[in-house]
Amino acid sequence: MKKKAARRIGxxxxxxxxxxxxxxxxxxxxxxxxxxxxxxxxxxxxxxGRPEWPARRILLAIDLTDAVAREAIRTETDALVLYHPPIFKGIRSVTPRAECPTTLLPDLLAGRVALLAVHTAMDAAVGGTNDVLLDAFDPAERLPLTPAVERESEYKLVVFVPPAGVERLRAALAAAGAGRIGHYDECSFELAGRGSFRGDETTNPTIGQRGRLEHVAEIRLEMILPKSRLGGVVRCLYANHPYEEPAFDLYPLAGIPGRGQVGMGRIGRLARPRRGDKLLLALSKRVDLSAATVVGDLNRTFGSVTTAAGAFGVSFFTDPHSLVLTGEFKHHDALELLKRGVCAVCLGHYTSERPVLDAVRARLTADLSGAEVRIAKADAPPLRPLPTSIFR
Incomplete structure (x- = not known):
């Protein structure tokens, strides 16, 4: 490791x-x-690793095997970008026996090699793993197989305020972070209505008298806010609402990022129906199909291609008019697909994910000026076909 440091300096x-x-x-x-x-x-x-460590030499791989780790150390790599996270569950020690696909985790950290992973984020991203597979077919339209949903990323605030206090309250809430949608701010909705309340003997109502049921004109004011601004917006509401005890509701919202274009798996609508064997011929120019297997009939036409790299499962594969390309499925999954009339090609887990590394390398090279970005030569699928020589 000393040799590595000396070379970088001089x-x-x-x-x-x-x-x-x-x-x-x-x-x-x-x-x-x-x-x-x-x-x-x-x-x-x-x-x-540390965020401030240099990233001059970057190595990409699907898995952090011993062979990839040795290549990283030998080539004085600064950072390893892995598809599969080598540290997945909590590890109790950093030793050769750590729960990690390599025995060289201590050596990598001693050599100040940072480890990063992309995995299902790359699966879901536009232009990611599944889009790279679809590129072989030049589809007319692309959409996610299962759209991404951000749960409770935002809240909707509904507050009831007398008409005279609406403008002041809306402006204050906006300044605290509510009411922003995309590049628009102070977004809100108003609805006029009639509210009622009765204060007990300890109250000092802004409108009406304690102990008497009051009916007043009120505006229902709605604004959304990010979860990170929740506390500040609520404090702002109490500070700027004219009532002694404001009435308001908070509703958690599910967000759909990327205008519904991101999510796990991709469906590519073809410009015209194409036979399954012709589609695989086009794919073979980009992906190694030597170990691929298929369930169903390829000798028919398909209107779309569904890509689901890695271990996706088969529950979402229900369209018999879409050719499915996935990384793996089990025997009983294949039987279920046959029953549904779905044709699916099992590319192999590694093979289905490997093509995206070329796209990641190109993007990182463009984004990180002066950095050397390479795909590890030692990166290889853990499973390989039996050599034909053993049968001779």
Whole structure:
């Protein structure tokens, strides 16, 4: 590891210097495949290392095997970007026996090699893993198989206020962070109505008298706000509402990011129906199909192609007019697909994800000026076909 440090300081053979740090690399990956799109159970982003570490030499791989780790150490890599997170569950030690696909985790960290992962964020992103597979067919339209949903990312505030206090309250709530939709601010909705209340002997009502049932004209004012601004907006409401005890409701909202264009899996509507064997011929120019298997009939036409890289499961594969390309499924899954009349090609888990690395390399090279971005030569599928020589 000392040799690595010395070379970086004094060797004229080092690549052109860049100010890119691990934090810049993480930000670039987040632009390519926003981490918020990842499945809740996943582990993406910076997994090991410091944000301020340099990121001059970047190595990409699907899995962090011992072979990939050795290549990273040998080539003095600064950061490893992995498709599958090498640190997935909580680990209790950083030793060769750590719950990790490589025994060299201590060596990588000792050499200040940062580890980052993209996984299901890349699966869901526009231009990500499943779109790269669809590129082989030049579809006329693309849409997610399961649109992404952000649960409780925003809230809707509904507050009841007398007409004379609406403008002041709306402006105050907007200044506190409510009412922003995209590039528009102070967004709200009003509805006139009639409210009632009766204060007990401890109250000091702004309108009417304590102990008497009052009926007043009120405006129902609605505004949305991000979860991060919830506390500040509620405090602002209490400070600026004319009533002693404001009446308001908060409703958690589910957000649909990317205008409904992002999500797990992709469906590509073809410009015209195409035979399944012709579609696979087009795919074979980009993807290694030597170990692929198929369930169903390829010798018919399809109006769309569904791509679901990795271990997606088969519950969403229900359209018999869409050719499915996925990473893996089990024997009984294949029987279920046959019953549904769905034709599905099992590419292999690694094979279905590997093509996206070329796209990630191109994007990172463009985004991180001066950084050297490579795909690991040692990266390879853990499963391979039996050599034909053993049968001779």
């Amino acid at each position: 060797s004229s053979t080092a690549p052109a210097r860049t100010d890119a740090a691990v934090a810049d690399l993480e930000a670039a990956l987040n632009r390519i495949a926003p981490f918020k799109l990842a499945a809740e159970w996943d582990n993406v982003g910076l997994l090991a």
